[in-house]
Amino acid sequence: MELKKDKLTEALLLLRGASNVILPVSNDGAPVFKLWDGVAEPCLSANTSLPPKDLLFPRSEKMYDYNVKTGNISEISSNKKQTVFGIRPCDVRSIENLDHAFLESGYTDSYYKTRRDGLTTIALACTETARTCFCDSMGLSPNDAPGADIVLNDRGDAYTVKSNTEKGEEITRLWKSLLSKETGKASKASGSVVCDFKARADKDLPEKLVARFDDPMWDKLSKACLGCGCCSFICPTCYCFDIGRENHGASGTAFRCWDSCMFSDYSRMAGGHDPRPSKKERLRNRYLHKLAYFNLRYGVTLCVGCGRCVDKCPANLDVTRAMDIISEGVRADG
């Protein structure tokens, strides 16, 4: 089935009647995910600088109110329905990774689960990749998003519409009057996009990384790091958080907010001991978590190759360079 582009606004308005719609709109020309107001033109030319992670895992969120005198605790949860439109294949895979961490690790995070149950994903396959995209090196494809409820593929004047789940079927029923049979004519390259940028993520990378835990390369790789945490905050798969409390006498509110393992006080314990006292240990932990520990635990890599940290790191640190060095490939002495 396909959706003609001149029917896109109608399709989005139908979605908006059933849930909040979040899609990329232009912010000075750069696409940014925003709650759609029913008017703004979707900006679908490139992926967003920030992933839509906070739809499931907000930067800060209230968890529960408490009263120490009465012993009352009331959980605060958000169960609004949300549809994210125009999410790219790498960011769809990142949600699958977050599912492992929040839902499948032996503990179910109720805050995440409520948001996840209410979320529908309508992915847009990529027709071109950015300078720093390397998703195909990480086992993904820019052309498909099997974990999305719906995948759209740009065919020039229309999008092909493929439903993967029951939530996706619901959308195709909602769009029934707008969908037509595929014409078979594709005026735009689609389905054959590859990333120019590559990383040598061979299948033995997790074991190789663990084996080089004490390698002096970590000093060299981490030398320029500023400890700013930007790489964690823009990463679609980073999920560390800190829990705090706001007290007002006997009552208060507990909240959580994003944290970063690249911050110097992240792993400091009561008493002052810090098992990761320098940036060498912190960067090593970040890369080992992304590229080794998560794989060994869940069988998938925690890096989806979106390239955001490569693009935005103020010190030009590059996760693909670490992969290359470990895999004894190109740029090993860079």
Ligand code: SF4
């Ligand atoms: S963005 Fe770069 S400089 Fe900042 S913490 Fe991450 S690796 Fe270090």
Ligand code: SF4
């Ligand atoms: S580590 Fe970097 S390239 Fe990998 S998913 Fe996170 S931001 Fe994207």
